[in-house]
Amino acid sequence: MDTEAAVVHPDAPAPGSELAMHYKECFGCGDEQEAGLHLRSTVGEKSSVHSRFLVTTAHQGAPGLAHGGLLACAFDEALGACVGNLLRRPAVTGKLETDFLRPVPVGSTLFIAAHLDGVAGRKIYVSADGHLDAADGPVAVRARGLFVTVGFEHFRSHAGQESLDKLKAAGRARQNDWDINP
Numbered sequence: 001m002d003t004e005a006a007v008v009h010p011d012a013p014a015p016g017s018e019l020a021m022h023y024k025e026c027f028g029c030g031d032e033q034e035a036g037l038h039l040r041s042t043v044g045e046k047s048s049v050h051s052r053f054l055v056t057t058a059h060q061g062a063p064g065l066a067h068g069g070l071l072a073c074a075f076d077e078a079l080g081a082c083v084g085n086l087l088r089r090p091a092v093t094g095k096l097e098t099d100f101l102r103p104v105p106v107g108s109t110l111f112i113a114a115h116l117d118g119v120a121g122r123k124i125y126v127s128a129d130g131h132l133d134a135a136d137g138p139v140a141v142r143a144r145g146l147f148v149t150v151g152f153e154h155f156r157s158h159a160g161q162e163s164l165d166k167l168k169a170a171g172r173a174r175q176n177d178w179d180i181n182p
């Protein structure tokens with residue numbers, strides 16, 4: 001199937017909109033994950049989302065430096081926020097590729113600019129550059145992701161009952177109508 005340009009959903013939040021966390025227990029963006037990444041994201045121009053992530057001592061691999069796997073996690077979150085919010089489709093990461101170009105020290109902020117590259121049926125291609133300490137800082141990490149559109153049953157059928165009960169209690173377990181960004 002040919003890859004087509006990604007068309008931003010007409011109900012997607014406008015450029016400049018600050019995105020709320022998609023799930024409070026999410027390791028990438030949730031505020032109930034103390035050692036999580038607490039990534040914050042804003043919609044950018046032209047099919048992009050800009051995310052920020054402060055690297056703390058909880059995120060170390062080598063002393064004083066961010067763990068590469070955690071950086072990959074930040075990109076998974078940033079790419080996922082770009083896909084989910086701009087296309088408004090439930091999708092999961094099928095493939096995530098990262099290039100680590102420079103070390104990322106504790107105390108630095110990574111500015112991640114994610115961009116929708118194209119769509120081929122259920123496959124969504126997205127990529128991002130992570131700039132050190134400023135939106136136009138040097139690129140420290142680069143990533144490309146393939147997300148695959150899934151039905152809501154993907155989440156319902158694979159999550160444990162306890163998690164589904166929590167969502168239900170929070171009024172978020174409607175069959176086909178999850179708020180995209182509650």
Ligand SMILES: CCCCC/C=C\C/C=C\C/C=C\C/C=C\CCCC(=O)SCCNC(=O)CCNC(=O)[C@H](O)C(C)(C)COP(=O)(O)OP(=O)(O)OC[C@H]1O[C@@H](n2cnc3c(N)ncnc32)[C@H](O)[C@@H]1OP(=O)(O)O
Binds near residue numbers: 080146
């Ligand atoms: C957590 C997200 C919640 C979303 C809720 C909804 C809305 C929320 C709104 C906003 C969201 C905001 C922020 C989101 C932030 C972060 C997101 C984090 C995302 C994650 O962290 S999510 C966890 C990790 N993720 C998984 O847990 C996936 C496990 N996995 C599977 O569940 C299956 O594996 C699946 C479904 C991927 C495919 O399975 P399937 O049976 O449905 O489909 P199939 O295999 O046919 O693949 C269809 C086409 O994709 C190609 N394809 C598939 N995988 C490929 C690969 N690796 N490389 C190259 N191509 C691949 C095939 O080749 C075929 O291509 P073709 O059509 O051309 O043949």
